Amino acid sequence: MKIEITEAQWLDETGELTLEELVELSGLPSELLIELVEHGALEPVQPRAAGASRSSTWHFSAECVVAVRTASRLREDFELDANAMSVALMLVERIHDLEAQLQELQCQFPHLKKRA
Amino acid sequence: MKYKDYYEILGVQRDASDEDIKKAYRKLARKYHPDVSKDPEGEEKFKDVSEAYKTLKDPEARAAYDNLGKHRPGEDFQPPPNWGQGFGGGEFSFEDIDLSDLFAGFGAGPGGGRRAGGAHGGAIPIPGQDYEVTAPISIEDAAHGTELELNLSVPDYDGHGRLRRVPRVFKARIPKGVTDGEKLRLRGKGGKGLNGGADGSLFLNIQFKPHALFRASGHDLYLDLPLAPWEAALGASVEVPTLTNPVRMKVPAGTNSGQRLRLGGRGLPKRGSGHGDLFAIVRIAVPTTLTDREKTLMEELAAASKFDPRAAFPKGGGN
Numbered sequence: 001m002k003i004e005i006t007e008a009q010w011l012d013e014t015g016e017l018t019l020e021e022l023v024e025l026s027g028l029p030s031e032l033l034i035e036l037v038e039h040g041a042l043e044p045v046q047p048r049a050a051g052a053s054r055s056s057t058w059h060f061s062a063e064c065v066v067a068v069r070t071a072s073r074l075r076e077d078f079e080l081d082a083n084a085m086s087v088a089l090m091l092v093e094r095i096h097d098l099e100a101q102l103q104e105l106q107c108q109f110p111h112l113k114k115r116a
Numbered sequence: 117m118k119y120k121d122y123y124e125i126l127g128v129q130r131d132a133s134d135e136d137i138k139k140a141y142r143k144l145a146r147k148y149h150p151d152v153s154k155d156p157e158g159e160e161k162f163k164d165v166s167e168a169y170k171t172l173k174d175p176e177a178r179a180a181y182d183n184l185g186k187h188r189p190g191e192d193f194q195p196p197p198n199w200g201q202g203f204g205g206g207e208f209s210f211e212d213i214d215l216s217d218l219f220a221g222f223g224a225g226p227g228g229g230r231r232a233g234g235a236h237g238g239a240i241p242i243p244g245q246d247y248e249v250t251a252p253i254s255i256e257d258a259a260h261g262t263e264l265e266l267n268l269s270v271p272d273y274d275g276h277g278r279l280r281r282v283p284r285v286f287k288a289r290i291p292k293g294v295t296d297g298e299k300l301r302l303r304g305k306g307g308k309g310l311n312g313g314a315d316g317s318l319f320l321n322i323q324f325k326p327h328a329l330f331r332a333s334g335h336d337l338y339l340d341l342p343l344a345p346w347e348a349a350l351g352a353s354v355e356v357p358t359l360t361n362p363v364r365m366k367v368p369a370g371t372n373s374g375q376r377l378r379l380g381g382r383g384l385p386k387r388g389s390g391h392g393d394l395f396a397i398v399r400i401a402v403p404t405t406l407t408d409r410e411k412t413l414m415e416e417l418a419a420a421s422k423f424d425p426r427a428a429f430p431k432g433g434g435n
Contacts, residue, residue, distance in 0.1 A: 005263065005287040007299040008320055010387065027246060031262070058435075066299055070151050074307075077145055077166060092151075100334075107331040107338035108376065108397055 016052045016059040026068045028075075030055070032082060033068075041086030042068065077093055119187035120215050122168035130182075134173065141169035167216045175251070177222035213281050217271045220279065235389045241303050243306035244316030251300075251320040253290060255327045255337070259384055261292035266318075272308060288320065293387035296324040296332050329357055335384040335392025341377065342401040343367060356396055358382045365396065 011017075011025060012105040023030050034055050044058035071089040074080060080088060106112050121128050126140040147153060148162040155161070171177045187193045195218070251264055265287050272282045288302055299319050306316020324332055331338045341356065351369035355362045356379065365379060376395045385390025408412065 003285055003287050005289055006302050006305060008288045008290050008302055010291075011299060011301055069299075074149070074151055077149055077162075078142070096378070104333040104336075107333040107336075107373075108395070110331065110340070 011062050011065050015062050017062055017065070019055050019058050019060070022060050022065070022068065024027040025065050026072050028068070028072050032085075035082045036086050036089060039082065039086035064093070067096055117192065117213060117215060117218075119184075119189060119191045119347065120164065120168070121186070121189045122172055122181060124189065125164050125168040126172065137169065137172050141165060141173075145169075152200050153306075171216075171219045171222075172356055174219075174222055177219045180222070181219065201396060206299050207385050213271065213279060217281065220271065227377045239309060241313035242310040243313040244309040246316040246319060247306045248319040248321060251288070251290070252323050252325050253294075254325050255330055255332055255384070256359065257290065258294050258296075258322075258324065258332075262290050264290055264320075268318075270307065290320075290322070291387070293335075293385050294322045295334050295384070296322065298322045330359070332384065335386050337383045337394045339394060339396050340399050341365075341367075341396035342399050343371065345400055345402060348372070348398065356394075358394055359384075367398075371398055373398055 013056075017025070019030055019033060022028075022033060026033070033042065037044065037058070042060070042064065045061055067089060070092045071085055074088050074092075075085045078084075123132070124139060126132075126144065128136055132140070143163065144165045145152075148155060148158040148165060150159040150162060153162075171181050178355045184193070184195055247268065247270070249266065249268070253262060253264065256257070265285065268284045269281055270284055271279055280427075286305070288300075290300065294300065299321055302318040302320065303342060304315040305318035309315045329339055337359070339356070341354070343354070347354065348371045349369065351371070352367045353364050354367055356365045358379065359382070362429035363379065363382070365377060367377065371377070375398045377398065379394040379396065381391045385391050403410070
């Protein structure tokens with residue numbers, strides 16, 4: 001049997017995503033993503049200059065996709081409202097940063113074993 | 117089809133109120149949710165808990181579930197004839213599906229609001245579900261790119277609009293330059309969209325398998341470099357393995373344990389161009405047994421040296 005080969009793609013082509021692309025990747029409605037930006041839990045890449053408040057011009061760092069997808073799952077499974085979700089998103093991002101730092105330290109000091 | 121006792125999974129009575137079901141679910145979700153819990157079996161347990169809750173919280177789906185009768189968990193059973201017709205659940209070939217698939221047709225079923233589609237065909241386009249799987253690859257695979265065979269079992273509709281579970285096998289080409297923990301996307305390889313809705317995506321969570329020599333952090337690689345005490349003290353030129361050919365590395369005199377020596381551009385390739393670095397972490401290795409000659413030389417060194425490795429310690433009475 002011939003098995004079809006599919007190219008695995010990066011989540012983004014340029015390192016940045018539009019609001020529309022983030023909607024597609026996260027499965028969250030755009031109104032909710034806009035609310036998360038208003039809560040300060042999600043930040044577009046560009047500074048909020050004149051005109052940048054229009055969501056159609058926003059760009060997000062592709063690095064936020066993993067955290068936004070996690071927050072999206074938490075929202076669905078714990079029935080979170082936008083406020084609770086923005087807290088969850090900030091905590092998830094902090095945990096990701098800490099885990100990355102921990103991994104770097106564990107690479108340098110392998111005796112810092114992961115606790116089960 | 118195997119029976120699952122949703123009430124037992126949630127730890128509630130069959131006549132539990134909606135509020136009790138919600139409370140029981142939330143408690144178990146906090147315990148087993150894969151994004152919250154560190155329990156290695158949490159994901160599997162959460163799947164059952166979530167499936168149970170999504171069915172029991174919807175009055176119509178709960179009534180349909182109760183209508184299946186009570187069976188022993190794991191018991192093979194057939195739903196009663198005409199089951200589903202009274203509930204709008206669609207047609208099924210009962211052989212090839214999971215219990216959860218039966219309820220995917222309900223408003224709040226595990227499939228998430230598929231009622232508009234399914235056998236009866238509605239007009240609202242519904243995008244297909246996204247799937248997520250872990251893709252374990254080696255550090256070498258990440259450096260060169262690789263092909264990965266994926267075996268999935270997914271719910272699907274046959275030509276008659278009947279739901280069944282089908283095995284899907286395909287290969288994914290992983291580009292070089294991925295890092296541990298990164299997510300990749302296979303567009304269109306998730307659940308089928310209905311009524312013109314886009315097909316879902318399959319997300320791959322890249323996970324590096326442990327390597328005998330290298331540890332990866334982003335595109336940088338780390339390696340333990342054992343040195344003899346005299347190599348560290350006098351300096352040396354040593355051979356160091358890399359992902360390709362071994363290279364010679366100059367160790368400066370007076371190198372200490374724990375110091376990082378950098379081999380620029382010998383890490384993992386980055387997406388596009390460039391490479392991470394390779395860091396050799398120095399570890400002083402001491403022979404466990406000494407020859408007579410080595411012992412004599414060490415004793416001479418000990419007698420001659422004024423070096424105090426514990427100079428920073430406070431000088432006490434030393435009793």
